Amino acid sequence: MxxxxxxxxxxxxxxxxxxxxxxxxxxxxxxxxxxxxxxxxxxxxxxxxxxxxxxxPHAVGAVQSGWPAVVVTMTSAASYWQAPVAVESAWTWQALIPMVWLLGIAFLVTRMVVSQRRYRRQLRGATSIIGTAIHADVLRASRNDIGPALVGIWRPSIVVPHDFDRRYDAREQALVLAHEAAHASRRDVWWSLCAQLTVTLCWFHPLVWYALRAFHLDQELACDAAVLRMHAGQHRAYAQAMLKTQSTSMSLPIGCSWSVRHPMTERIAMLKQLPPxxxxxxxxxxxxxxxxxxxxxxxxxxxxxxxATFQPAQSTVDDAYHAWQHAREAYIAYLRRGGDKGRASNATLGLPAADSGQFGKTVKRLDVEAGGGFALALADARGNDAGHLDFFVFPVPDAASNYSWKCTSADIPTIQSLHPECRYAPQPSAAEQASAAKRGHRLKVELGVNGKPPRLHADVCLKDGGHYETIQGGVDPLPAWKVKLGVAEAAEGQLEVKAEISGGSLDKTVYPAIRMPPGQTGTIQLGEKVADEHGRTEDRTLKMDLTPGAGC
Structure with missing residues (x-):
């Protein structure tokens, strides 16, 4: 996940x-x-x-038409640059949240274990009471302020105070033992453990602490009702037994004990109510x-x-994959011929139009997008929508094949079982997108000029509306390249990287934009290559590989 x-x-x-x-x-x-x-x-x-x-899981349904994996456009930058540059370090307060949560869990688990062991240590001198009518071990504690209680998970034992015989008469003793036996028959120790684990995992939630106290009280009231159902007419004796019981301040996290957390007045008041x-x-x-x-x-x-999500047949995914393989081979051949990947399209690769229907019965649309992106819309045997696949091809230095690829789907949860090399990557919800916008966006920049390897490697955090600026020298006597970059939310969970570029071999400012899913890399390349009087080619281009991400 x-x-x-x-x-x-x-x-x-x-x-x-x-x-x-x-x-x-x-x-x-x-x-x-x-x-x-x-x-x-x-x-x-x-x-x-x-x-x-x-x-x-939710029902399978139709999905709205999505943006292709990478879309390169030209757009106006008016009113877009509003906030100053905001670059932050990798350590943010969001990164501390999981650490604080885990520290809270560790503290509560430690406190629970220590309290449980402390209570168990007080029972080392306890002796067994034989001859009771209860089908459970009954232990007499060595102190008067320990018990009545039910202790233990696998083999729970009933613990009574040391002065149990002197404090209660025979009827009251039977009622107290019946109360603890009711806890055992209802598996209340296990439910107490579940409640403690819930509080431990959600310790930051104030409502769970209040609910824990109410839960324990309702457990006691339920056992009170069970005792009076089995011992009809014993309301007065049961109330007297309650009043004689000392509330202990010693904590018993996993177990059922008479303690200060159980309001005695509310329990006695419940004894007066007739059963429904x-x-x-x-x-x-x-x-x-x-x-x-x-x-x-x-x-x-x-x-x-x-x-919504889809669950296409295995044959549908296989046919779509084979159709993409043909497009991938055409794309790699195009690059090896010297083609510009920033201008790749169905036409430049010699492929049919995206929605021509010539890619097979299972592919309604196959878009080749600049930068190495391929967006496929699938169809079932009846021509209905069957989901989407997004492929991305990228160069791999020093590799024998020179190019690698990745495959994702935003609406086919079972895609990895249908094709092991593909991954399910659902688009974030509207609430998640809004939350990510508040946290800002991360942008990785690889920038090179004059056809040389990237000279700038930046990983920046841009707050909502912020931008990143850089100036890179070009070829004399041309002016330096001036670049301004920003990231904004786009439709259907995509991110749009907007650029404002001037200088270099440009005669005017241009505003390219790339739209892609979070974590995918797109490329902006512009400029010109000029041949000098000796027939040598002079590269006057700027190339940027951009990878936006949601949240910093």
Whole structure:
């Protein structure tokens, strides 16, 4: 998964988790009254369900017509250059975000492990209690302020305080043990672990901390309701057992304990409420089912991809690849004849027109673009849209074949399984493009003059509206080349590099522009080659290889 895909997935997870938590916190009180505390606790499944739904794949559909891989145009630069040059170092505050997040996770994991081990150390002197009616190990702690609690994941044990026999009478002892046994039967230790992991991963989210406290309280209320269901008429004795229990300040991250985080007054108040009748339980279940369906559908729609995807047949991709191979060979032959790659097109390569339909049944369009780009629009057997492939050919110094290539698709997620040498590179969503614009754009520049190897190697960060300037000497007595470059958002996730070039062998200022996907390289080359009186050719050209990227 590429970085944009990972960021998009994380954003969807946070959005779904936030919506799910808000729904639960808003409805938990109402659900307790309609469903009872035991079933209302199931409402906490919603946040995790929402996260799972947000990552489901979306339906295949049509895609809007896209820009070709590289488009070279001439455009006016009026009102484009507004802000001064903004060049930043590679270390930005955005680069610190993952480090801070990981440090926060490490701190919380360390604190959780230390707290759990500290609690377990207090149980070293605990002794087993034999003869209880509970199907679980019951341990008597060596201190009065430890327990009641349920400790352990694989083999949970019930821990009671050292003065358990003196503090509670026989009925109260049975109720306390039944409460902890209810935790064990409901697998509350495992759910407590899941909740702690969620908080650890999303520690920066204030809502998860509030939700953790509410989750633990709802666990206790559900167990209280389960105990009173099994021990009808024991409300008073159960309330007395609660009041006799000491709240401990010792943290037990993975487990269920009576602590200061469980409001005793709210739990005792719940004991006075009558359990809901059958009609209210049925109505509550229907309402809860509707909430689940509405929330799942809403999150699924909200996290849909901005651009649709395709899944063409293997034969469609194979035929399109063979059609491109013919175009690639024509392009390389064109370059070896001395052709200018900045002026490459279907016509200069001797190929049919882009939309002539002469590239086969599976290729609706094949565009050869200046700079080494090839854009293919695919079609299925019925002539319907089947996705797009973008190829890019570039020279490889000191290689036997001299040229290499890469293949990407913005709307065929399975392209790598259909052709191992191609990669899926979806276009960023509108929200991601807006976010990238705020972060600026990165631009890599390789610039050479007079037909010589590049003399300028720059990697700059341009804030929104900013530009990069350079002056490069030419051939005497011609003036120096003056170059001004900027990057702007273009349609369908592409980036446009705009240039303002003067001097050198130019008699006026020109404004070329190249449009391409982020990370792809395009070339601007201009000037002239002049033969002197001795028949020697003098190169008076400027050549720039430009690679824009989203975000700095």
């Amino acid at each position: 590429s970085s944009p895909e990972l960021i998009s997935a994380m954003w969807k997870v946070l959005l779904a988790l936030t919506v799910g938590l808000c729904v639960v916190l808003a409805l938990r009180g109402l659900c307790r009254r309609w469903l009872g505390a035991e079933r209302a606790c199931l409402l906490w499944w919603l946040p995790w369900l929402a996260v799972a739904v947000s990552q489901l 009748g059958r009609a209210r339980r049925v109505a509550g279940r229907v309402t809860l089912s509707m909430i689940v369906l509405i929330l799942s559908g809403g999150i699924y729609a909200a996290t849909a991809n901005d651009s």
